[in-house]
Amino acid sequence: MEQNQKDRIDKASGAIQGLLQGQIPSALDIEGDPDDEIKQLSGYINRLIHDFGEVNEFIAPLAAGNLNIDLPVKNFLSSPFKQLHANLKHLTWQTQQIAKGDFHQKVDFMGDFSTAFNSMTAKLEKTQKSLILERENAIQFAETKSRYLNSLIHEIRTHLTCIVGFGTIMGKLSLEEKAKNCLDRINANVDSLYLLVNNALDLAKLEKHKVVFESIEFDMRQLFLDVSNLVAVNLSSKVHLVCNTAEGIPQKVKGDPLRIKQVLLNLLDNAVKFTKEGQIEVGAQIEDQDDLSLQILIYVKDTGIGIEESKLEAIFGDFFQSKSSTTREYGGTGLGLTICKELIEQMNGTIHVTSKLQEGTKFFFRLKFPRVPYDN
Ligand SMILES: Nc1ncnc2c1ncn2[C@@H]1O[C@H](COP(=O)(O)OP(=O)(O)OP(=O)(O)O)[C@@H](O)[C@H]1O
Ligand SMILES: [Mg+2]
Secondary structure (H helix, E strand, C coil): CCHHHHHHHHHHHHHHHHHHCCCCCCCCCCCCCCCCHHHHHHHHHHHHHHHHHHHHHHHHHHHCCCCCCCCCCCCHHHHHHHHHHHHHHHHHHHHHHHHCCCCCCCCCCCHHHHHHHHHHHHHHHHHHHHHHHHHHHHHHHHHHHHHHHHHHHHHHHHHHHHHHHHHHHHHCCCCCHHHHHHHHHHHHHHHHHHHHHHHHHHHHHHHCCCCCCCCEEEEHHHHHHHHHHHHHCCCCCCEEEEEEECCCCCCEEEECHHHHHHHHHHHHHHHHHCCCCEEEEEEEEEEEECCCEEEEEEEEEECCCCCCHHHCCHHHCCCCCCCCCHHHHHCCCCCHHHHHHHHHHHCCCEEEEEEECCCEEEEEEEEEEEECCCCC
């Protein structure tokens, strides 16, 4: 055999050996006219090298889970991968449908995998059905329970009203000192109970969004004076009350004066309760305004016992008091702030607190009020 012939066959067999070892050799450049058999063989080998190269390019991303690839069209090596690619794409789509709650999707490829996948889907469906059922039962149970509790509290209030009435009548009778003391203690306890019952009923109504809010014109500065006068009666002699409605607060705004008064009284009641000496300040300032509305920040600030930082988030939760001894030392049940938060949020406002132990506490809330035309 001629040397040139031998070299050409060596080149061709080297390329085939490379392919068998998993490499992608460069295309062969073998000279010869088209009828030359070695030239023809090198053409076939080059097609093989090209097809292997193409398959190699998409197999790596496919193995890494990337399904957004274009498979070569005229490549005999790629047809089994095309099937796998199509199945994986369909499986991805089916999984998305299952995630949306369509549990009818059934996978029917890859033997053991499809059995395991379909049984996982069936279990998911079963779990979801039982969770939905449990949730419905829990909601129904909670509703029955709250209806029962509310009617119970209502019933208690009816009887309490009667006790309060007779307590007042008895207070007008001439009683012995001992009997008068007993009556005072009965009245004090009945008052606390009455407050608790009213708070619980208020909260139940708020949570069911059954409180209807008014939007009427009212005198904001007068409202501040009224609440200040109401709480001033309970102030200790060492506490000074300051009412500070900043310049610019209009005399008249539109909103629900009763609910705002309820929030302010709750906050001031706390400030009075937890401040032995120093100052309590109640005030309002305009934060933002335009021709149609005003955003007013209203605050109650005290120099009382303060609240631990770790408790500040929980303070608006129901029946929460920052210490287990609070009820014994200061009374109350821990519903006041929960009611304030519900009231403010249902008036589309927000309420916050900042505090430092032994230094004092500031509660503040923001509300938007429509302007009253032609007001000063
Ligand atoms: N100004 C304040 N200074 C210090 N602690 C406060 C102040 N306001 C509230 N707290 C803490 O937050 C708790 C919850 O207040 P909240 O008004 O909800 O309940 P309460 O005053 O204990 O009882 P209620 O308001 O139902 O009569 C209080 O028990 C107290 O521990
Ligand atoms: Mg309170």
